[in-house]
Amino acid sequence: RPGTARIAIAAAGTGFANLLAIEGRHQNSPALPFTPGTEAGGTVLEVADDVDRLVPGQRVAASVRYGAFAEQAVVPIDNLFPLPDAVDFATATHFPSIYATAYGCLVLHGRLRRGESLLVHGAGGGSGLAAVDLGRHLGARVIATAGDAAKLAAARASGAAHLINHRDEDFRQRVLELTDGRGVDAVFDPVGGEMFRQSLRCVAPEARLFPVGFVSGDIPQIPANILLVKNISVHGVNWGYYAGWSRTPRTARDIERVHAGMAELFRWCAEGHLAPVLHGTFDLADFAAALDLIADRKVIGKVVLTT
Numbered sequence: 130r131p132g133t134a135r136i137a138i139a140a141a142g143t144g145f146a147n148l149l150a151i152e153g154r155h156q157n158s159p160a161l162p163f164t165p166g167t168e169a170g171g172t173v174l175e176v177a178d179d180v181d182r183l184v185p186g187q188r189v190a191a192s193v194r195y196g197a198f199a200e201q202a203v204v205p206i207d208n209l210f211p212l213p214d215a216v217d218f219a220t221a222t223h224f225p226s227i228y229a230t231a232y233g234c235l236v237l238h239g240r241l242r243r244g245e246s247l248l249v250h251g252a253g254g255g256s257g258l259a260a261v262d263l264g265r266h267l268g269a270r271v272i273a274t275a276g277d278a279a280k281l282a283a284a285r286a287s288g289a290a291h292l293i294n295h296r297d298e299d300f301r302q303r304v305l306e307l308t309d310g311r312g313v314d315a316v317f318d319p320v321g322g323e324m325f326r327q328s329l330r331c332v333a334p335e336a337r338l339f340p341v342g343f344v345s346g347d348i349p350q351i352p353a354n355i356l357l358v359k360n361i362s363v364h365g366v367n368w369g370y371y372a373g374w375s376r377t378p379r380t381a382r383d384i385e386r387v388h389a390g391m392a393e394l395f396r397w398c399a400e401g402h403l404a405p406v407l408h409g410t411f412d413l414a415d416f417a418a419a420l421d422l423i424a425d426r427k428v429i430g431k432v433v434l435t436t
Contacts, residue, residue, distance in 0.1 A: 130177060130203065131177050131178070131179045132177060132179060132180065132205055132206055132207075133176075133177050133180070133203050133204060133205050133206060134173050134174075134175065134176040134177070134180060134183050134189075134203070134204060134206055134209060135173075135174045135175050135176075135201060135202070135203050135204075136169070136171040136172060136173055136174060136189060136191060136201065136202055136203075136204060136209070137171050137172050137174050137200065137201055137436075138169045138170075138171040138191075138197065138199060138200060138201060138202060138436055139169075139170055139171045139172065139218040139435065139436060140169065140170045140171070140218040140219045140221065140222050140410075140433050140434065140435050140436075141166045141168065141169045141197040141198050141199075141222060141413070141433065141434045141435075141436075142166070142167070142168040142169070142197070142222030142223065142225075142226065142227075142431055142432075142433055142434075143166070143416070143419050143420060143423060143431070143432045143433065143434060144226065144227065144255055144256075144423065144431070145254070145342070145344055145423055146167070146226070146342075147165045147166065147167070147420060147423070148420060148423060148424055150165060150195070151165055151420075156367070156369075156375060157194060157369050157374045157375050159194065159195050163195045163196070164195060164196045164197075164198055164199055165195060165197070165198050165416075166193070166195065166196060166197025166198035166199070166434075167192065167193055167194065167195065167197055167225065167226055167374070168190070168191065168192060168193075168197055168222045168223075168224070168225040168226050169190070169191040169193070169197040169202065169221075169222060169225075170188075170189070170190050170191070170212065170217075170218030170219065170220075170221030170222050171188075171189065171191065171218065172186060172187065172188055172189070173185050173186060173187045173189055173209075174201070176206070180206050182206055183206055183209060183211075187211065188211070188212040188214070188218075189209045189210060189211060189212050190209070190210045190212050190221040190222070190224055190225055190391070190395075191204045191208060191209055191210075191225065192208045192209075192210070192225035192226070192229075192372050192374075192387075193208060194369075194373070194374040198413065198416055198434060199413075200413070200436050205373070207373070207379070207384050207387075207388075208225075208372065208373060210224075210225075210388065210391040210392070210395070211392075211395075212395065213395050213396070213398075213399040214399075215398075215399040216395055216398050216399055218435075219407055219410060219433045219435065220398065220405050220407070221395075222431065222433050223255070223259065223405035223431055224391060224394050224395065224398070224405075225372070225391070226368065227255045227256045227259040227431070228259045228262075228263065228394050228403070228405070229368045229372070229387075229390060229391065229394070230256060230259070230341055230366055230368045231256070231259040231260040231262075231263045231264075231317065232263065232390050232393075232394055233366040233368050233371070233390070234260070234315075234317055234339040234341065234364075234366045235247070235260065235263055235264060235267060235269075235315070235317070235339075236263075236267070236390070237366075237386065237390065238337070238339070238364050238366060239315050239337045239339065239364075241264065241267050241269050241314075241315055242267075242268070242269075243267065243268030243269070244268060244269075244270070245269050245270070245314040245315065246269065246270045246271075246272065246307075246308055246313040246314050246315070246333075247260070247264040247269040247270070247271050247272070247313065247314065247315045247316075247317065248272045248274070248304060248313040248315070248316045248317070248328065248331075248332075249261050249264065249271060249272070249273050249274070249284070249289070249316075249317045250274050250295075250316070250317065250318045250319065250320045250324050250328070251274075251275065251318075251319045251320045251344065252273035252274060252275045252280065252281070252283075252284035252289060253275040253276075253277070253279070253280020253281065253283050253284060253429050254280075254319065254344075254428065254429075254430075255406075255428070255430055255431040256319045256341065256342065257273070257275070257284070257317070257319060258283060258284065258287050258405075258406045258429075258430055259405070260317040261273055261284050261287040261288055261289050262287045262288060262403050262404060262405070262406075263403065264288070264317075265287065265288025265289070266288075266397060266402045266403060269314075269315070270290050270291075271284075271288055271289045271290055271291075272289065272290065272291045272292075272293065272304060272307060272313065273285075273289035273291070273292055273293070274292075274293045274294075274295045274300050274324070275292075275294065275295070276294065276295060276296050277294070277296075278294070279429060280429055281293075281294060283406060283429045283430065286406075287404065287406060291307050295324070300324075300327065300331075301327040301328075301330055301331045302331075304331040305331050308331075308333070311333045312331050312332040312333040312336065313331065313332055313333060313336060314332075314333050314335075314336055314337070315336060315337045315338070315339070316328045316332060316336065316337070316338040316339065317339050317341065318338065318339060318340050318341065318342075319341050319342035319343075319344055320342070320343070320344055320345050321340060321342065321343035321344070321345050321346075321347055321348055321349055322343065322345035322346070322347030322348075322349055323345070323347070323349075324345065325338070325340060325349045326349050329351070329352070329355050329361070330355070332359065332361060333359070334359045334360055334361075335359070335360045335361070335362075336359065336361050336362075337361075337362050337363075337364060338361065338362070338363045338364070339363075339364055339365070339366055340363065340365055341365075341366055351363055370383075371383045371386060371387050372387055405430070405431065406429065406430030406431065407430055407431055407433060408422075408428045408429050408430040408431055408432050409432055409433075410432070410433045410434070410435050411432065411433075411434055411435070412434070412435060412436075413434045413435065413436050415434075416434055419432045419434060
């Protein structure tokens with residue numbers, strides 16, 4: 130089709146959102162039947178006649194609403210991003226969704242500053258580790274929460290300065306202790322539920338909270354009086370809004386900010402400032418085993434399918 134390119138997929142990222150989409154419980158779930166997968170790395174095979182920005186043989190990362198669990202895909206060129214030689218295909222799959230979401234929270238909307246404090250929940254998962262890694266690179270003091278020692282160890286390796294096992298201690302009280310009672314400046318929360326509700330009570334004045342998912346299954350309600358007292362802002366970041374998964378047509382500004390953000394993220398990665406965590410790889414034919422691992426909450430980092 131005009132404005133598209135066909136790519137050979139070398140690697141496809143998996144995540145909790147894939148499970149929700151397959152179950153029909155994700156806000157961007159397509160109609161059945163469909164091929165899952167929203168992020169890929171691969172090589173351009175051919176381009177439409179009206180495309181001059183990409184050429185066959187070029188290495189790219191792809192952001193798609195669905196269809197990445199495949200050997201090939203036809204992708205709008207606005208959702209294809211040139212990949213530096215220093216970034217391999219498996220690493221590239223971390224960026225179209227999880228690092229992009231962290232970027233949307235901490236850079237575009239959060240404007241996280243060096244020396245500020247950042248609380249990251251679910252810090253052992255792909256989204257949480259991306260936020261830890263990016264927050265550390267931006268110069269924040271990162272406080273990470275997770276439910277077991279192995280996930281906390283991964284968060285420390287990614288740059289978390291303080292670790293809290295929320296199963297063993299009251300994270301709200303511990304955050305206040307670590308910040309001398311002031312609270313944190315920003316919260317990245319893919320968990321929701323009680324984690325979010327308690328986060329509202331351990332933030333600093335003018336803090337920014339970013340709900341990016343609800344893996345707990347509990348979507349919290351926000352008491353407006355708490356926001357008022359401390360001038361707190363809560364900002365949802367659905368990267369699909371900018372990437373075109375949940376809204377069409379996109380504006381030129383949406384496309385521009387997505388490409389600028391992805392270029393900056395890939396540059397930071399190529400320069401060694403970011404270090405995405407790869408849990409492991411599965412052959413594409415074993416996609417069900419990879420998704421089972423995610424469903425069992427055993428993944429630290431990201432599971433990638435390879436062709």
